[in-house]
Amino acid sequence: MADQRQTGFVGAGGPSAPTVFFLSDSTGITAETLGNTLLTQFPGQPLERRTIPFITTVEQALEVVGVIDQLAATGPRPIVFSTAVGQDIRAVLARSRGHFFDLFGSHIGQLEQALHTSASGQPGQAHGVGDAVRYQSRMAAVEYAIEHDDGQSLRALERAELILIAPSRCGKTPTSMYLALQHGILAANFPLVEEDFANLSLPEPLLPFRGKCFGLTSLPVRLSQIRQERRPGSVYASLAQCTYELRNAEDMYRTNHVPYVNSASMSVEEISATVLQRMQLHH
Missing domain, CATH: 3.40.50 (Rossmann fold)
Structure with a gap:
């Protein structure tokens, strides 16, 4: 069977x-x-x-x-x-x-x-290799997303079609990977950390690519819950720290005219669809 x-x-x-x-x-x-x-x-x-x-x-x-x-x-x-x-x-x-x-x-x-034509009748076209060019494009996008996950690499950042920015644990990585695998989008993601909030400017490596940036935010309680699973009892996971980071991140987005969405109650599919629509990315 x-x-x-x-x-x-x-x-x-x-x-x-x-x-x-x-x-x-x-x-x-x-x-x-x-x-x-x-x-x-x-x-x-x-x-x-x-x-x-x-x-x-x-x-x-x-x-x-x-x-x-x-x-x-x-x-x-x-x-x-x-x-x-x-x-x-x-x-x-x-x-x-x-x-x-x-x-x-x-x-x-x-x-x-x-x-005005007949269907091929061949199974596996949606999730198989099918269109070899599109398949290779998606695999290249996945490799790019892995290399550029969480700001690990700034190499070839000019090739990015999208740069997701957000405080830790707001959904940057799964969204980048989903956009790469499902849509072939060259997506990098970059974490916003406390030193980035000293002023409201974007982190220096991202300044030349402001137009490619899209921000994610969350609800402080939700973000604190997620961080507690990773580092229970830490300052990093405290409600006060999460509130501080999210407030400053949203101020940064608004000051730099970076579109953003609150991902607290959204699935990765919903976040990705929102990003594609608002950034007018089509593959």
């Missing part, structure tokens, strides 16, 4: 919780992303999630259908999100006794009409 990955429970699962299947003839990432996006509209619903990627033969598809049908016979009818590309595999999966949502086939015909 295809590889399976148990992704755990949401809420108090138990025997009455429907199982949600994310099925794919590739990695399953797209099925998970689209399916989970739809499921966010039902936050109180307990669900068990199972991802089954690399369903590449009809035999494997039949085996998966057997699992779904067995669950349907003994409990709540499963929910099935599929991004399988191959028509034969999609046809088999659609025969399951689950609530079947074909996230690929339901739109591909419309796209073929709109583009």
Whole structure:
């Protein structure tokens, strides 16, 4: 059978919780992303999630259908999100006794009409190597983000398309990495430390690149909680220190006309989308 990955429970699962299947003839990432996006509209619903990627033969598809049908016979009818590309595999999966949502086939015909051409029918295009140039661009961006994480290197800073600045633990690193991996953005990030607040000017290495800078801030209580996990009981994690750094960082942003966003209640995806929109970065 295809590889399976148990992704755990949401809420108090138990025997009455429907199982949600994310099925794919590739990695399953797209099925998970689209399916989970739809499921966010039902936050109180307990669900068990199972991802089954690399369903590449009809035999494997039949085996998966057997699992779904067995669950349907003994409990709540499963929910099935599929991004399988191959028509034969999609046809088999659609025969399951689950609530079947074909996230690929339901739109591909419309796209073929709109583009006046036939789909390739090749799986793995979204998260495989696919477009070699774009793939290499993303990998180069990841290498750049790693080298320029937390101000470790100032080499080739002129190549940066974006420089994230913020006090420690405001989300610079995960945002830089996400923008690199998902969008191929050459993103550096630079920490703001106490000596940077002696005046309201940007740190000297960033002055030539003011137009590439984007600031992150947070809520003092939230930042203190995050820092306590790293250095419990330290001045670094104290509410007073966090309040001081955030207040001065925001003053710096405003003085230097650096756009910024409060990341306290935002996911890395939301932060990244905000940065892309406000900095008008497109790949």
